[in-house]
Ligand SMILES: Nc1ncnc2c1ncn2[C@@H]1O[C@H](COP(=O)(O)OP(=O)(O)O)[C@@H](O)[C@H]1O
């Protein structure tokens with residue numbers, strides 16, 4: 001297993017994919033936080049939960065891009081055919097999937113930390129420039145900076161699982177983006193009865209882990225446990241899907 | 249090509265032909281043993297009750313027209329696909345049960361199984377890490393297939409011939425006893441084919457076992473000492489090259505007749 005972990009780490013480091021995703025993510029974090037922090041009317045960013053929502057763009061984008069890192073770690077092997085040499089040297093397919101889960105979670109946590117730190121830093125600066133009082137305390141910042149990486153790491157595992165089940169790169173990436181950017185927005189939107197269920201959706205759990213919207217969402221600790229269950233289910237489903245099906 | 253004649257090691261099987269199951273099984277497992285192998289894809293019977301056994305030290309051509317079932321047989325042999333029925337063993341075990349597969353079997357199924365943005369060297373290093381092969385071996389195989397100067401370039405800059413060599417380098421990483429190559433000469437220019445032939449001959453001379461598939465008899469005729477012919481999923485002929493041609497016909501005639509003359 002150590003051998004597979006080292007191999008997966010090298011695979012991640014030896015293409016520009018991860019660095020490209022990191023740059024894209026940081027750019028989007030900057031854009032989203034500046035847009036909200038500078039653009040929203042002062043009365044809409046004055047409260048603590050509103051400020052958490054702006055800073056929480058870091059957690060959200062960190063989780064999304066970590067999921068893409070995880071998904072790509074497996075779909076790119078099918079896309080480029082490297083899955084064949086990979087499985088020839090490691091016929092125990094469960095090990096390959098497990099190594100991808102751990103390495104993607106590790107890199108995903110880094111993405112989550114970078115995104116959360118950038119969002120918190122830039123968001124704070126933007127509000128400060130406008131003379132708006134920061135309503136968040138040290139505990140809020142700590143939760144943002146700890147919850148972001150945790151949510152992203154778990155989402156990376158979900159990405160590996162989804163990619164292992166679907167195998168095909170485009171549907172996996174489109175599906176992940178569509179879910180987080182669109183479907184969950186509807187689930188945790190304005191319809192109260194739907195939101196009651198929607199807060200158990202994995203994207204909402206990620207936001208809850210970093211302390212957002214405590215009125216609607218679950219408590220961070222509960223959310224972390226539930227998202228970890230999603231991640232474990234994804235990893236197991238992915239492992240079964242890779243082990244049971246032929247590789248052409 | 250007298251150099252391709254059978255060596256002492258290869259004539260253990262003399263007179264029996266590769267179709268027959270090894271007489272001295274038990275003392276030494278055959279390199280490959282395929283028994284009543286069947287693989288069905290929905291309606292398509294890709295491989296139909298195929299049985300053969302290849303002794304250690306043999307160089308075998310696996311011939312048949314496109315769609316005959318060669319790749320499917322090799323996929324099952326290498327543990328990438330599950331058989332519908334029957335079994336395919338390497339050194340007496342299923343591929344996935346080999347303790348250290350890279351040190352026993354090296355295989356290339358497709359000529360372009362690389363991430364285009366990764367260097368050839370990193371491709372090999374990742375495989376070496378997974379197989380716990382020292383990184384010095386990466387340099388060795390790069391030298392062996394003569395692509396060292398390009399090793400640090402991204403694979404997307406490689407010609408087809410260089411990709412074939414990189415694939416072969418990956419197969420050789422663990423110092424395998426058996427090489428399984430699917431259509432390795434496809435798309436190679438004449439000098440590439442020549443290089444591949446002499447490489448395989450060298451590998452065999454050092455005692456290695458080779459199974460090489462092709463839809464073109466001429467590609468492998470000079471390299472192999474026995475052939476298996478598969479057509480529409482069924483094994484239609486097998487034997488030593490010299491035996492098959494001993495009936496007064498050219499090998500080409502035999503092949504065309506067996507495979508319906510459409511090759
Ligand atoms: N993954 C697959 N799904 C469905 N049919 C397949 C698959 N792989 C191969 N086949 C079919 O099985 C038959 C044998 O194919 P193959 O083993 O690739 O032949 P060869 O390598 O001799 O050209 C063909 O009819 C092919 O279309």
Ligand SMILES: [Mg+2]
Nearest residue numbers: 318319430431
């Ligand atoms: Mg084929």
